Amino acid sequence: MGVVAADRPRAIGQRNRRIVVVVVVVSAIVASVAGLTEGRDTAGVRPVLAADQDGTTDRDLRRVADAVLDAAVDLHRQVGPANTNLVLSPDSVATALAMTYAGARGSTALQIAKVMHLTLPPAALSAVMAALSGRLTAANDGRDLGGGIRAALVTVANSVWGDADSVFRADFVELLAQRYGAAFGSLAFRGDPETARRTINTWIAERTLGLGGEMVGPDLVDADTRLVLVSAASMKAGWAAPFPLGATSDAPFHPASGPPIPVPTMVRTQEAGYAEGRDYQAVELPYASTSPRPISMIAIRPRRTSLSDFEKGLDGGRARRILDAVDAGEPADVHVRLPRFKIQTSAALGPVLRSLGMRAAFDPYRADLSGMSNDERLFVGGIMHKADISVDENGTVATAATAVAVQSVVGRPALRSVTVSFDVPFLFLVVDRLSGMPLFIGRVADPRG
Numbered sequence: 485m486g487v488v489a490a491d492r493p494r495a496i497g498q499r500n501r502r503i504v505v506v507v508v509v510v511s512a513i514v515a516s517v518a519g520l521t522e523g524r525d526t527a528g529v530r531p532v533l534a535a536d537q538d539g540t541t542d543r544d545l546r547r548v549a550d551a552v553l554d555a556a557v558d559l560h561r562q563v564g565p566a567n568t569n570l571v572l573s574p575d576s577v578a579t580a581l582a583m584t585y586a587g588a589r590g591s592t593a594l595q596i597a598k599v600m601h602l603t604l605p606p607a608a609l610s611a612v613m614a615a616l617s618g619r620l621t622a623a624n625d626g627r628d629l630g631g632g633i634r635a636a637l638v639t640v641a642n643s644v645w646g647d648a649d650s651v652f653r654a655d656f657v658e659l660l661a662q663r664y665g666a667a668f669g670s671l672a673f674r675g676d677p678e679t680a681r682r683t684i685n686t687w688i689a690e691r692t693l694g695l696g697g698e699m700v701g702p703d704l705v706d707a708d709t710r711l712v713l714v715s716a717a718s719m720k721a722g723w724a725a726p727f728p729l730g731a732t733s734d735a736p737f738h739p740a741s742g743p744p745i746p747v748p749t750m751v752r753t754q755e756a757g758y759a760e761g762r763d764y765q766a767v768e769l770p771y772a773s774t775s776p777r778p779i780s781m782i783a784i785r786p787r788r789t790s791l792s793d794f795e796k797g798l799d800g801g802r803a804r805r806i807l808d809a810v811d812a813g814e815p816a817d818v819h820v821r822l823p824r825f826k827i828q829t830s831a832a833l834g835p836v837l838r839s840l841g842m843r844a845a846f847d848p849y850r851a852d853l854s855g856m857s858n859d860e861r862l863f864v865g866g867i868m869h870k871a872d873i874s875v876d877e878n879g880t881v882a883t884a885a886t887a888v889a890v891q892s893v894v895g896r897p898a899l900r901s902v903t904v905s906f907d908v909p910f911l912f913l914v915v916d917r918l919s920g921m922p923l924f925i926g927r928v929a930d931p932r933g
Contacts, residue, residue: 540615544604548612551601552578554800558599562836566792567740569827571871573884577833579642579715580886582609583664584845584864587656587856592844599842601800606855610663617665623775626720636721636771636779641691642666645684645712647673650892651859652711666713673709681705684712684887691716692883695870704866704889711856711890721771721779722879727752727822729877737823740790747823750877758816759809763789767818768810771879781880782810783822828872833886837867848893856890865891 556574564570578600585596586606593606602609617640626637642664646652648671660666669687671680684700695716705712727750736744757768757780765787770780784806786794834846844850851863871884909929 540611544612545616553803554601557798557800557803558840561795563831571827571829571873573717573871576715576717576884576886577869580713580888582613583660583713584888586659587853589852589854592852595842595844599837599840610659614663624773624779629772633772634722635773638719640717643669643687643714645669645671647710649674650710652857656856674707677706688714688716688885692885693718695883695885699868699870699885700887704868708891708894709889710860710862710892713888714885716885718883720881724770724772725754727877732877749821749823751821753819755815756818757810758818759813763787763794766806766810767820782807824876826874830870833867833869861893862890863893865889
């Protein structure tokens with residue numbers, strides 16, 4: 485890898501992330517939201533004091549977590565058709581986009597920030613992401629809690645893969661390493677893209693409990709690829725109060741259409757956080773943890789309405805109000821009937837992100853990723869996201885990965901062929917494109933004068 489000289493940010497933080505998983509399983513929205521806890525030094529986890537000493541406050545952490553939730557609900561409503569199973573990791577997507585944001589400039593950066601609901605510049609964002617990740621992984625390290633129970637284990641890993649014959653900015657590569665824990669790997673994208681794809685897919689599988697299938701395919705990575713930014717995560721978490729195995733039996737599940745279907749349904753009664761509104765019930769199902777605010781699954785059941793209609797009125801603000809209502813409500817003795825489920829989603833996020841307003845990054849003519857490289861014009865060729873989740877009586881296993889492929893503008897991109905015939909009355913403007921000053925405006929109703 486070649487790099488150019490550049491100012492380098494101070495080194496702080498490691499493995500920077502906070503997990504928020506959003507699931508739709510036909511008739512319930514399930515959110516797993518990490519609580520904020522004080523970070524501490526544990527085996528294999530660097531303490532987050534350095535990030536905190538950078539001026540990061542709990543308010544900063546909450547602002548970014550809220551922004552990720554806002555973006556999560558936006559994605560949730562856009563990915564896939566309604567009334568189908570869906571699982572996404574907003575944290576994985578946000579981290580991959582944050583790493584991309586670090587190399588974006590101008591309107592490209594502004595659009596990424598807007599889609600992510602961010603107000604922080606890249607350097608400040610990276611410090612907050614470091615602190616969020618450090619606190620999350622420190623509090624969920626899989627330690628033995630006694631009585632055969634282990635705390636939730638959350639692992640996160642980021643990486644950046646660069647073309648061996650390309651030159652990248654030193655400050656960009658270092659920022660990803662220092663703040664996002666993203667080790668740099670050099671691959672021969674130009675000469676052997678197939679081997680490059682296999683290497684990245686193997687790295688992802690090793691860090692996501694073998695997330696199935698080919699994550700990075702030839703439609704995402706080819707000989708024109710210059711960088712691939714990857715964010716991967718896994719969570720293995722037992723319930724704080726497991727569901728009794730002997731209580732599980734087939735019970736009817738009522739899909740959006742068609743007759744009820746029998747599915748294995750887990751049952752338990754316990755004191756739990758609970759909230760309800762005119763069109764929903766929400767219950768908190770915490771996982772085993774050493775944190776006073778553990779990772780929890782918040783299961784939300786629409787009532788007096790369908791899931792699709794409920795989702796139409798759902799945005800980040802309403803999701804936050806539901807979570808706050810669960811926090812503020814009095815615990816209840818809740819009889820929970822929850823189906824076992826196992827679902828996987830694989831989604832190309834480019835079209836969705838473009839529809840949400842992140843258009844410049846994907847446009848070879850408009851993309852400004854000059855913060856990644858001074859030597860080549862780059863643009864985002866595609867973004868792939870994959871996630872899966874399995875929920876049973878013992879707890880939850882969930883994994884996710886997001887890959888952003890950055891391409892080189894090789895030559896002049898092929899232009900579409902169009903014909904415009906001004907054979908009807910038309911409007912015209914003469915404009916100074918540098919200043920935007922209009923010099924003339926008029927219409928042609930009859931070219932004969």
